[in-house]
Amino acid sequence: MLEINNLKAYIDTPDGIVKAVDGVSFSIKAGETIGIVGESGSGKSVLAHSLMQLNPKPPVFYPQGEILFEGKNLLQLKEKELRKIRGNEIAMVYQDPMSSLNPVLKIGDQLMEAILTHNPMTKSEARQRAIELLTDVGIPDPKKRLNAYPHQFSGGMRQRVLIAIALACNPKVLIADEPTTALDVTIQAQILELMKRIQEKYGTAIIIISHDLGVIAQMAEKVLVMYSGRIVEKGNVEEIFYQTAMPYTWSLLRSLPRIDSEAHERLLSIEGQPPNLMNPPSGCNFHPRCPFATEQCKLVDPELTERSADHAAACILSEAEFEEAKKRIETKDQERGQGHD
């Protein structure tokens, strides 16, 4: 339904060009959930905004690629045609529920405006639909809540309202950019449940962007791992988590603090800092932090290559070589861990 081919989104800054998204391809079918994971600066947010052409241009520009939605290339559409798709066919939920709602307008008015922009209907019909939507997203007493202002809602409630606004026109694709990062864990659990329920009910395709591998594991069927503007691994969620084929994903998983670990268990950290996109390292972008890096990695920029049917990774190591290297590092860590205690 939505297909992205070799998309590049560069940002022009006073200090130089930042290759925020550098040749990304993927596609999503109806009813599917794709998770995009990456750290800050990996380009995942710019990618999400590109899909709806919401990046300010300038400074962002798209030197290459296409975004095909039902056969139309969104990169070539005029602003007027884009507006028809935005909110109507593809909708977005943002990270910060505090600043995404207009503080001086009532919740009901904001919701009804979203409904009326794309649907020809009377005001009372729109009101009815607004109440329906608020019920759908689990807001108690929706009739009364229509007249409330955003500041009367807590963070979790506002995120529900934003989801309701996004759903106003039954979009085919819902892009959720870190939808729960600003929320507490118990509220996060509620919102994630809600998104799953919505998907079951409406068959919406969801693209969920998060830095939290736990959220991705819970929500996504397919996962894209991004590092410095590129997809470095993609595949089904099980493959990504259990048959990891790219050193970055593997290191990231090992560095996660988890509640099922032993007390004082040492975290295995990734050395160094995420790369500066203005002036990325030579060869493979991850090589300065990669525990398996060889001389070869400094020279060769690996392509995303298939490992199995749907699983691809960008690393010059073959599966067997990677397995062996992993074992080597794991035994070394164990020895060090014992020495440490």
Added chain:
Amino acid sequence: MLSRKRNLIPFVFLILLFVATITAEWWLPVSPSVMDSGLRLMAPSSENWFGTDHFGRDLFGQTIVAARVSLLVGFTVALLSTVLGTITGLLAGYYKRLDSIIMRIIDGMLAFPSLLLALALVAALGGSVTNIIIALTFSFWPVITRVVRSSVLQVKTIQYVEAAKTSGVKDPVILARYILPNILSPIIVQGTFIFARSILAEAALSFLGVGVEPSIPTWGNMLQESQIYITLAPWFSIFPGIFIVMTVLALNLLGDGLRDAFDPYAKGKKKARKRLFKQKKQYAS
């Protein structure tokens, strides 16, 4: 900041005016104080570029020399009110207890229109350059206090101030090293505007006859004297007027430029757009 034409032109103008006025005695072809009853109210000519006044004195020289008082008054008032306003603003913003006391006084001072306040003070103290400076400082200082106080209230809640407190850093050091450097930009911008406003105020006071003694040439005094000759010798009023306008405009432009230079977001926006256009072509090919 000076690399932009919009900022460079006013800056160069002010520098030239400053140098011209302090070195006037050495280079002016006709001394501005020499009276010549034969040359009264002459129109601008190659001899007297701006014409002459009712005593036959050269108006070009007078206009240039008059800039001394204007710049002196403007600069001193800007400096004094900035220093006083920064001190009171820092104290009011940082110490809750002092806040209500200082701000009530400041509110009282702000309740008078600044020119009226200056007028009353000069009337009471008598007109002289020093008294004008005192009067104008009094009327502009509260403006700075308000600006500084509100900036302090903002900066004070940022965590590095709290962090300094928990590391045992003492209040005077916090004010000087942690708060002041982070609020300098609004202070400098406001100071520039006050420079401009005090030049205007000085001219207005002199024009009203309560400013600097009439014997000292200032733009305000010149305007005042020229009043009765306005139909007979319009150049007498026009040239000092033009200089007031240009100086004030230059200062205001400079203030705007400073504001932009301190605002990291506005910086380089235009440049980026130009470069973008070039690169877009390059990447597309």
Added chain:
Amino acid sequence: MTEPLLEVRDLHMHFPMKQGVLQRKTNDVKAVNGVSFTLNKGETLGIVGESGCGKSTLARTLVSLLKPTSGDILFEGESILNYNSKELHALRRNIQMVYQDPYTSLNPRMKAGDIIAAPLKAYNLTTNLKKRVLELMDLVGLKADDYNKLPHQFSGGQRQRIGIARALALNPKLLILDEPVSALDVSVQAQVINLLEDLQEELGLTYLFIAHDLSVIRHISDKVGVMYLGKMMEMSDSESLYKDARHPYTNALLSAIPLPHPGKEKKRERIVLEGELPSPANPPSGCVFHTRCPFATEFCKGNVPAFDLDEKNSSGHYVSCFYPIENK
């Protein structure tokens, strides 16, 4: 080793709420509402709670930025609440704090070296100042040529290292860590947590580690306390808390954390809490958690549970609940 360094006794911190034109006091926001604990030398106590539970207010009272409404704080057996400004100045050498946000907690106009030197200057420890600063920078893994850089030239993780070096400059005994890694990327989080553990071992520090979720705390704490609406719900040594959480709220928090295990995730049964956090200005009657608790009864609405030692666990497992959960 088990000498208490910090003792907090029935601490209350209420903020008056003023409303209307006349600023009349209408109510109190009970940010911290009766918290007690003991922190022993060399230990790490983790305090967990969601936003608005009072954990940051608690931290601010401990570093004497706020004066508590009632209760007592004892540092090395001595009450610190009635200290005069001179004694406070002396105390601050021993209790230092690391902040959550590496972007706002460093003065943008000061060089890294000067930021770390600031506490030393404040206590007139200026002999060999530069050498000491370089030592500290080395200790937290910064390079010597970072000395003259400004904060914006560092990444988030490196900035947090500067913050840690600043806190360590005075050789404090207690370090209050207010969500030190929650603003950092996952890959950098691990570096900072490991650094903190190494420093604790090397310098014999005592930590009070505040966090909003239980997973980070797991890796660093000896003891864990769970806060909700200004009150402590459960506290025990970390082993017992993670293996045998008794309070329904702790269980809900544990089950709300999404695991990076798609297989387990799909099968997992979780306690999803209904509703939102009540306002700390009007906390619910009885047990403050009863409005969201899946096991609450009428009894919970009218009676406040004591913060009691749980009979089943001898190792000091405290829980504030009438119906603690029985785990197998």
